[in-house]
Amino acid sequence: MNHSPLAAAILFYVGIVPISRTVVTTWGLMAALTAACWIASRGFRVDAGGWQTMIETVVVGIEEQIAGLLNRDAAPFLPLLGTLFIFLVVANLCGILPGVRAPTASIETPAALAAIVFLSVHFYGVRIQGLAGYLKGYLKPNPIMLPFNILTQLTRSFSLAMRLFGNMMSEDLVVGVALALAGLLVPIPFMAFGILVGLVQAYVFSVLAAVYIGGGIGAIEK
Amino acid sequence: MTLQMLSIIGAVVAVAVGSITPALAEGRAITAAMEGIARQPEAAGSLSRTLFVGLAMIETMAIYCLMVALLLLLANPFAR
Numbered sequence: 216m217n218h219s220p221l222a223a224a225i226l227f228y229v230g231i232v233p234i235s236r237t238v239v240t241t242w243g244l245m246a247a248l249t250a251a252c253w254i255a256s257r258g259f260r261v262d263a264g265g266w267q268t269m270i271e272t273v274v275v276g277i278e279e280q281i282a283g284l285l286n287r288d289a290a291p292f293l294p295l296l297g298t299l300f301i302f303l304v305v306a307n308l309c310g311i312l313p314g315v316r317a318p319t320a321s322i323e324t325p326a327a328l329a330a331i332v333f334l335s336v337h338f339y340g341v342r343i344q345g346l347a348g349y350l351k352g353y354l355k356p357n358p359i360m361l362p363f364n365i366l367t368q369l370t371r372s373f374s375l376a377m378r379l380f381g382n383m384m385s386e387d388l389v390v391g392v393a394l395a396l397a398g399l400l401v402p403i404p405f406m407a408f409g410i411l412v413g414l415v416q417a418y419v420f421s422v423l424a425a426v427y428i429g430g431g432i433g434a435i436e437k
Numbered sequence: 438m439t440l441q442m443l444s445i446i447g448a449v450v451a452v453a454v455g456s457i458t459p460a461l462a463e464g465r466a467i468t469a470a471m472e473g474i475a476r477q478p479e480a481a482g483s484l485s486r487t488l489f490v491g492l493a494m495i496e497t498m499a500i501y502c503l504m505v506a507l508l509l510l511l512a513n514p515f516a517r
Contacts, residue, residue, distance in 0.1 A: 283486075377501065381503055385503055416491065
């Protein structure tokens with residue numbers, strides 16, 4: 216192994232800004248997802264065809280999951296959490312394609328997504344409970360718990376990023392080790408397991424984001 | 438014993454202990470969830486959702502141990 220999984224592979228520079236492989240892959244995924252959603256949502260009709268039915272199933276499924284978790288109307292949270300889930304599914308699974316490395320397998324992408332979740336907890340909390348009501352949540356169940364509540368906010372965002380990164384990176388690593396030991400056919404079960412891990416991690420990341428936001432708006436206990 | 442050898446042993450111990458204990462913990466969590474579902478099959482939906490989140494939490498500990506092992510092996514600041 217001549218390349219540390221913790222280091223970023225720099226492809227080229229724009230001025231002084233290094234553009235890593237992760238960024239290029241992420242932009243490609245974003246373009247593909249945006250184009251697919253634009254093409255798919257152009258011709259929506261009341262009597263849905265096959266493609267539209269599939270999209271509606273996915274969106275309604277995500278909406279029901281969020282509503283079940285938060286015990287309230289999912290509409291304000293659907294754009295963030297739905298995008299997060301769909302992007303993570305595509306990003307985790309794109310590592311299967313030859314020549315593509317999953318962007319979630321390097322530390323930047325999970326860290327950025329966890330930062331988005333961290334900020335959106337406060338955003339939704341202030342928007343739904345009001346500033347005073349949201350800040351009062353930090354004094355529960357007891358004002359002594361204030362430092363621990365603040366610490367919880369930071370550590371759980373960190374662990375959210377590390378969980379996604381560790382799982383996706385270790386999956387790459389396991390496939391790499393299997394490839395180094397026996398090249399032919401042996402890595403395939405590991406890659407199949409990697410598909411499962413990618414889907415489960417996308418689900419877990421989205422559910423945890425929903426749970427954290429639910430804690431921020433006071434819908435569920437932390 | 439050189440510092441490199443110590444780092445390798447440390448990484449092996451970290452991964453070994455860090456996979457045994459979360460495996461035991463996940464087993465206990467799944468057992469409890471199975472018992473819960475067997476007693477109350479109508480609560481299977483919310484139980485399995487909570488189980489998934491809990492398993493992810495437990496698994497994070499194993500991932501932390503893997504991180505420590507990788508840092509020891511690839512980015513060890515003392516064994517240069």
